[in-house]
Amino acid sequence: MGPEEFRAAGHELIDWIADYRARIPALPVQAQTKPGEVAGKLPARAPEEAEPFARLLADLDAIVVPGVTQVQHPRYFGWFPSNATLSSALGDLATAGLGALGITWQSAPALTEVEEVVVEWLRELTALPPSWRGVIADTASTACLVALLAARERATDYSEARGGLQAESAPLTVYTTEHAHSSIVKAVALAGYGRDNLRLVGVDPVTYAMRPDELAKALEEDVKAGRRPAAVVVNVGTTGTTAVDPLAQRYGMWVHVDAAMAGSALLLPEMRWLVDGVEGADSLCWNPHKWMGTVLDCSLLYVADPAHLIRVMSTNPSYLRSSVDGEVTQYKDWGIPLGRRFRALKLWFHLRLDGVEAIRARLRRDLDNARWLAGQVEAAPGWRVLAPVGLQTVVLRHEPAGLDADGLNAHTLAWVDTVNASGAALVTPSLLDGVWSVRVSIGAENTERSDVEHLWRLLQHAAADAEAG
Amino acid sequence: MGPEEFRAAGHELIDWIADYRARIPALPVQAQTKPGEVAGKLPARAPEEAEPFARLLADLDAIVVPGVTQVQHPRYFGWFPSNATLSSALGDLATAGLGALGITWQSAPALTEVEEVVVEWLRELTALPPSWRGVIADTASTACLVALLAARERATDYSEARGGLQAESAPLTVYTTEHAHSSIVKAVALAGYGRDNLRLVGVDPVTYAMRPDELAKALEEDVKAGRRPAAVVVNVGTTGTTAVDPLAQRYGMWVHVDAAMAGSALLLPEMRWLVDGVEGADSLCWNPHKWMGTVLDCSLLYVADPAHLIRVMSTNPSYLRSSVDGEVTQYKDWGIPLGRRFRALKLWFHLRLDGVEAIRARLRRDLDNARWLAGQVEAAPGWRVLAPVGLQTVVLRHEPAGLDADGLNAHTLAWVDTVNASGAALVTPSLLDGVWSVRVSIGAENTERSDVEHLWRLLQHAAADAEAG
Numbered sequence: 001m002g003p004e005e006f007r008a009a010g011h012e013l014i015d016w017i018a019d020y021r022a023r024i025p026a027l028p029v030q031a032q033t034k035p036g037e038v039a040g041k042l043p044a045r046a047p048e049e050a051e052p053f054a055r056l057l058a059d060l061d062a063i064v065v066p067g068v069t070q071v072q073h074p075r076y077f078g079w080f081p082s083n084a085t086l087s088s089a090l091g092d093l094a095t096a097g098l099g100a101l102g103i104t105w106q107s108a109p110a111l112t113e114v115e116e117v118v119v120e121w122l123r124e125l126t127a128l129p130p131s132w133r134g135v136i137a138d139t140a141s142t143a144c145l146v147a148l149l150a151a152r153e154r155a156t157d158y159s160e161a162r163g164g165l166q167a168e169s170a171p172l173t174v175y176t177t178e179h180a181h182s183s184i185v186k187a188v189a190l191a192g193y194g195r196d197n198l199r200l201v202g203v204d205p206v207t208y209a210m211r212p213d214e215l216a217k218a219l220e221e222d223v224k225a226g227r228r229p230a231a232v233v234v235n236v237g238t239t240g241t242t243a244v245d246p247l248a249q250r251y252g253m254w255v256h257v258d259a260a261m262a263g264s265a266l267l268l269p270e271m272r273w274l275v276d277g278v279e280g281a282d283s284l285c286w287n288p289h290k291w292m293g294t295v296l297d298c299s300l301l302y303v304a305d306p307a308h309l310i311r312v313m314s315t316n317p318s319y320l321r322s323s324v325d326g327e328v329t330q331y332k333d334w335g336i337p338l339g340r341r342f343r344a345l346k347l348w349f350h351l352r353l354d355g356v357e358a359i360r361a362r363l364r365r366d367l368d369n370a371r372w373l374a375g376q377v378e379a380a381p382g383w384r385v386l387a388p389v390g391l392q393t394v395v396l397r398h399e400p401a402g403l404d405a406d407g408l409n410a411h412t413l414a415w416v417d418t419v420n421a422s423g424a425a426l427v428t429p430s431l432l433d434g435v436w437s438v439r440v441s442i443g444a445e446n447t448e449r450s451d452v453e454h455l456w457r458l459l460q461h462a463a464a465d466a467e468a469g
Numbered sequence: 470m471g472p473e474e475f476r477a478a479g480h481e482l483i484d485w486i487a488d489y490r491a492r493i494p495a496l497p498v499q500a501q502t503k504p505g506e507v508a509g510k511l512p513a514r515a516p517e518e519a520e521p522f523a524r525l526l527a528d529l530d531a532i533v534v535p536g537v538t539q540v541q542h543p544r545y546f547g548w549f550p551s552n553a554t555l556s557s558a559l560g561d562l563a564t565a566g567l568g569a570l571g572i573t574w575q576s577a578p579a580l581t582e583v584e585e586v587v588v589e590w591l592r593e594l595t596a597l598p599p600s601w602r603g604v605i606a607d608t609a610s611t612a613c614l615v616a617l618l619a620a621r622e623r624a625t626d627y628s629e630a631r632g633g634l635q636a637e638s639a640p641l642t643v644y645t646t647e648h649a650h651s652s653i654v655k656a657v658a659l660a661g662y663g664r665d666n667l668r669l670v671g672v673d674p675v676t677y678a679m680r681p682d683e684l685a686k687a688l689e690e691d692v693k694a695g696r697r698p699a700a701v702v703v704n705v706g707t708t709g710t711t712a713v714d715p716l717a718q719r720y721g722m723w724v725h726v727d728a729a730m731a732g733s734a735l736l737l738p739e740m741r742w743l744v745d746g747v748e749g750a751d752s753l754c755w756n757p758h759k760w761m762g763t764v765l766d767c768s769l770l771y772v773a774d775p776a777h778l779i780r781v782m783s784t785n786p787s788y789l790r791s792s793v794d795g796e797v798t799q800y801k802d803w804g805i806p807l808g809r810r811f812r813a814l815k816l817w818f819h820l821r822l823d824g825v826e827a828i829r830a831r832l833r834r835d836l837d838n839a840r841w842l843a844g845q846v847e848a849a850p851g852w853r854v855l856a857p858v859g860l861q862t863v864v865l866r867h868e869p870a871g872l873d874a875d876g877l878n879a880h881t882l883a884w885v886d887t888v889n890a891s892g893a894a895l896v897t898p899s900l901l902d903g904v905w906s907v908r909v910s911i912g913a914e915n916t917e918r919s920d921v922e923h924l925w926r927l928l929q930h931a932a933a934d935a936e937a938g
Binding site: 005006007010011015017033035036037042045049050053055056064066068069071072078087088093094097099102105106108109114116117125139159162163168171172183189191192193196239287289313316317337340348353354356357358436 | 479480486491499500508515522524525534540548555558578586593607608609621633650654658665765782787789808822823826827898
């Protein structure tokens with residue numbers, strides 16, 4: 001496709017996107033698709049001949065849009081916000097249009113240096129320590145794996161350069177809580193620590209935050225048994241209840257802060273208590289692609305000691321060497337992939353086209369909406385808020401009298417299913433202390449108070465209907 | 470930013486991209502930027518207030534374009550092709566515009582099922598075994614790490630679920646050649662095997678391909694010493710010379726095929742010899758974001774045994790469960806990240822808007838251009854082709870009489886620097902058998918025979934000038 005065909009098709013697609021975004025409020029939030037339904041509409045083989053662009057636009061309308069859950073919908077309250085602001089989408093379009101290749105500084109100096117500058121802008125905006133430096137990763141899952149690899153190599157004095165983890169005699173241990181995101185457990189497994197060496201430290205029964213005394217106890221036991229504490233993953237804003245673990249440092253362990261969702265809140269000075277003590281940590285990750293709204297995938301990993309990370313991650317083949325190697329940042333040595341997209345453009349466009357003050361105002365609106373909803377739930381007979389509402393997620397349950405545990409679970413799943421299947425809103429069922437609860441995660445870009453009010457009426461009707469049977 | 474502001478800015482950006490692509494041939498290929506030059510043009514802090522879109526477009530022109538090496542330029546012959554076709558850029562724009570969230574099938578059924586279908590289209594087009602299944606990863610670096618993690622877990626009967634790699638007594642070993650991509654060595658280190666357990670098997674002095682007898686010898690020695698061969702990485706199209714290792718399988722080792730660059734050639738039936746015997750392998754990775762031209766990042770990982778990969782990679786938190794879990798593909802369990810972009814759209818758009826036959830014709834054009842250039846070089850006095858030209862890369866050297874090894878290296882680096890600094894073309898110096906050589910990697914989307922002829926004249930002039938001093 002040449003530039004002029006692209007121009008014509010591109011204008012059509014821009015119009016299509018603008019129209020699509022405008023009609024999202026009229027679409028069902030949850031995709032109503034059956035397994036195999038989308039695949040069944042596609043041909044079994046790729047086309048030998050070029051197809052007209054109109055056919056692709058038609059398929060976007062007929063197959064793709066009905067086949068995705070509308071996380072940009074104002075009544076999307078599921079999982080966590082996954083905002084794809086249109087300002088950041090423009091930056092992402094510039095990335096594809098430029099087609100730059102990030103393998104070394106030399107291959108695209110601007111790709112590296114815009115990333116350095118924008119990541120530093122966000123460090124300053126979130127008040128992380130001035131000496132820290134950051135990099136854009138795809139997701140918090142990858143960033144956490146990178147952090148746990150860096151922790152492993154610090155604890156073993158760079159075993160990767162010798163016999164590897166398999167040559168270590170005394171086992172390394174990792175600490176977090178059962179409320180840690182699933183990606184933490186996965187990263188522990190992939191980094192080779194082994195599930196048996198992951199300690200799920202006890203939490204406070206009200207706040208669901210890691211208990212320092214329980215951590216101390218686990219550490220003492222492991223050290224006494226000859227094991228070596230290598231890392232603790234501190235959860236700032238857990239997925240289940242947005243619980244906030246206290247920051248802790250002992251035995252020289254690597255402290256990784258997983259603030260994937262909550263990191264956006266650090267843009268607000270009044271929310272900086274979330275990471276009190278962060279200057280004692282080694283790494284922190286948060287995702288602008290969640291609440292803040294830089295289109296997927298865009299996760300920030302900050303580290304206190306970049307030289308260590310680079311030593312763990314670096315390679316230096318002859319075909320990538322250049323005369324400026326000592327003077328510039330080589331982001332290939334800050335993560336797993338060699339080839340990198342120009343991801344910084346979407347952050348750059350997002351911050352510049354929306355402006356930081358407007359982003360802060362939106363986040364404050366969402367915090368306020370969460371407090372409002374929590375107040376409504378607490379005041380309603382039969383309803384309970386199950387965890388402190390420190391961020392924008394409200395965990396709640398409708399608890400009619402006379403139900404046993406199984407009955408309560410069945411009731412919860414029934415009314416949630418009614419809400420979600422209706423297409424009018426989406427919330428997420430989640431286990432808390434072994435019982436099904438419901439997470440209402442507020443913060444889609446276009447969610448206003450009226451949408452939260454609408455949701456609260458839907459929840460009450462669905463629960464009442466389920467109770468009436 | 471609302472839909473109408475996006476519409477206006479989006480049209481401007483589409484026009485900007487079309488104009489930019491049209492003027493690339495007039496731009497210098499290699500960025501002429503000094504370290505810190507781009508960063509020095511950007512403000513130290515993020516803007517509090519929104520900026521007008523015109524200012525961003527102006528910065529793209531003034532800061533970004535001069536700050537990237539133009540890998541879409543018709544005289545870009547560096548590293549490997551990194552084509553960002555405009556058809557695939559449209560698909561990528563649709564991805565950002567939709568803003569879908571890929572965490573489970575349920576969150577976006579079409580994201581999963583279009584990916585399944587398109588990956589299957591490409592399996593069929595490249596004649597990989599019909600029972601294999603694939604997934605889109607970001608890069609071959611990540612895909613190779615995933616393959617070596619899968620190999621590690623197969624060799625240890627899922628040690629990740631117990632004491633991890635650190636609890637294993639007999640060391641696991643991995644095999645490849647010194648011509649393997651740097652990401653292979655990195656993946657071995659990150660997966661915890663340790664550098665000491667990586668064997669760089671000897672290669673044929675003419676083809677640079679792994680020697681089966683050398684592999685057999687290394688395996689015998691390790692097995693005799695009580696070590697456990699876990700994986701061999703077979704390089705199909707090495708970065709240095711596009712050498713092709715024979716496929717080998719012994720001791721139940723995991724066989725991973727790294728065809729990052731060469732995989733595109735499998736679209737051509739006459740090139741399928743590259744992976745003769747692939748049905749005995751366990752995994753293969755290739756990058757549509759290289760020669761084929763689906764905009765970064767888009768790498769395909771195929772596996773023979775998906776159930777094993779899923780067991781290594783799976784997580785199942787309550788907030789991601791749904792009633793269809795057993796019936797659908799959950800791509801979160803096929804790689805490292807949980808949250809995934811709708812990457813399949815750019816492959817879908819690329820194949821449909823360009824058509825497979827046109828893509829094949831372009832690849833054949835490039836193979837033909839490489840053979841033509843190799844013929845010219847071989848026929849020119851003082852010039853040598855240093856490795857078989859089986860794909861689209863020609864490794865060459867100008868060897869004036871009377872130079873010792875140091876003198877030859879200085880001569881090569883001098884004339885390459887002249888070519889690259891001129892901005893007229895870009896080629897990559899690379900060490901081969903410890904001596905500097907020059908890689909001419911043909912295959913930018915717009916590189917025609919006339920561009921290769923132009924390059925050949927540039928190389929001859931630069932070498933003659935360097936020789937004349």
